[in-house]
Amino acid sequence: MDIDLFSQKRKSRSVRLILLFAVLLLVGFVLSLNTGPYSIGPFEVLQTLLGEGSKKQSLVLFELRLPRMVIAVMIGAGLAVSGAILQGISRNGLSDPGILGISSGAGLAVLLFVSLYPATNMAPPFLMPFLALIGATATAAIIYMLAYKKGHGISPARLLLTGIAVGAGLSAISIILTLQLNPRNLEFVVTWQMGSLWGSNWKFVLALMPWMVILLPYVYRKANVLNLLSMNEQIAASLGVSLQRERLALLAGAVGLAASSVATGGGIGFIGLLGPHIARRLVGPQHQYMLPITALVGSLLVLTGDTIGRSIMPATEVPAGIVISLIGGPYFLYLLIRTKG
């Protein structure tokens, strides 16, 4: 009875928190719509959304801001959930697609495309996520193989160290490639690497949407498996989870989410770390409750980071990735010194 009551309480608390974050996200969305070099008040935003605004207002809102913000929300959710999966299957709270080098793999594939076809300033929107996916999958496979040791499996620590090493190698390759770019492409690549949400029109929204619509619910359905995997291998196996297969499937999901997000948003780090951590603090480690909050927190963070980046310096935009790393980096360091090894 007590346990039932407890889980009942936890459930209602989670539902309330989910609603709260959804409202926060909505508020953030409206505030972000108002922000920018051409300011539009909340009332005018509403008017414009209803089709009553001026031509300039609707152009700025519908063609510039709205798609960008939809993308911010999607990649925030994608990166955060990707981080939650990685933390769950590696049983290490410090895993994140950026730290494990998966994001750099995705980035390198895109960079490779830009340097092979220098005439095109950017890859076509629908191709980008696939390119990134190839890069990210290859990187994840390399890291997995290098960290795997016969008879010992994969230790979380070795996985992280291998990720750092592979990341260092990838960045050496990407430096060679960047040096050969022409100025315009170099600027594009650098801005992209900093996580600038550069692909901000409806085409990119459409390109990114299917990934999120398919992968996020899929991962959510696997919440129970994640609960088991994140506990203990023996327990999970004794409960009849086919470990290796489920882990690979979830890993593929995490890689897909990270790759498509990176392809559209650029190198935004730390979201995969912050989202799950904040969610776990709020509702505990059960993935059924934790995953939705993780996604919402991730969206909120990227949206806020982008809004701040657009408003601190009126003349130039500070890429969202920089703003987020200024918040997320110190938080990660704080986690490093506060948690036990």
Next chain:
Amino acid sequence: MSLSQPITKNASLRTRPWMATVLIVVGIFAILFGLGSSIITGVANISFATVWNSIFHYDSSNEHHVIIQTLRMPRALAGALVGAAFAVAGAIMQGVTKNPIADTGLMGINAGAGFVLVLVFAFAPGLPFESIILYSFIGAGLGVGLVYGLAYFSKNGLTPLRLALAGAVVSSILSGISQAISLLFQINYDLAFWSAGGISTAEWFQVSVMMPWIVGGIVVAMILSRSITILSLGEEIAAGLGQKTRLVKGVAAVVVMVLAGASVSTVGGVGFVGLVVPHIVRFLVGVDYRWIIPCSAVMGGVLVVFADIGAKMIAMPYETPLGAIIAVIGVPFFLYLARKERREW
């Protein structure tokens, strides 16, 4: 190692002075050979006789003599100096922190120096190199301070894994800000070349400014080496033997800062020298830092001089980034260290 074993029986704790001597002698010959080879390799084909003449019968109207004197010699020497400095800095860090994966690149020290250098290029362009190198020290100090400050404030010290993560995160924050600044001030090409690492632009003047700092740093490191050996056995042991551990650590941090700062200001973001060289040296000569430090200095010089010859030759007439060449050796080595079974990770 388990404590029940008598220490003398553990092969890894033995010191092999004869091996160290051989290493130093062979290393010095290798450096001399490397310097010579580096001077004769390049786009302009220059014979060894011309090199000899350019030193002893310098003729300023001879184009080859000018190339040798103004481009090739400073470049080769800068390579040897920078390699020695990075390797000694890495050896000191590995000894003092007992962290096998310490390296100025991995620990965020190079990124710290790079960050301050970007600030200098953006806000005070045209500063003379004597001042730039001082700013570079400050930046390297920022990196040292951040990473070791974190270790200091953590609950029970940082494991090597956590130090590596801290270094990676500090690097990524600092280089992110550097990139943003470089875009804002239109110096992103300079930053890209800086991160790639290379000594193709080294001049006599830079060498002459950098040399006293690096030589001084290595001398102080040699003086400290005995204390570092004791410290590497463990802080309690060192304190028990009457060592002022704080003083030793403090001086060691300053030496690392000077060595890394001086090198980075000339060569840019080159990593892994300080990781690879001390490990190989320790494997060969044992655990006594009185031997590890001089051997690391010599072998670090050898590594960078030959890597730089590679940088010239691989895609002649274009330069290949030195940082990438060393990463080709460094990354697999790092992976090897990560695979080695270590319980404390």
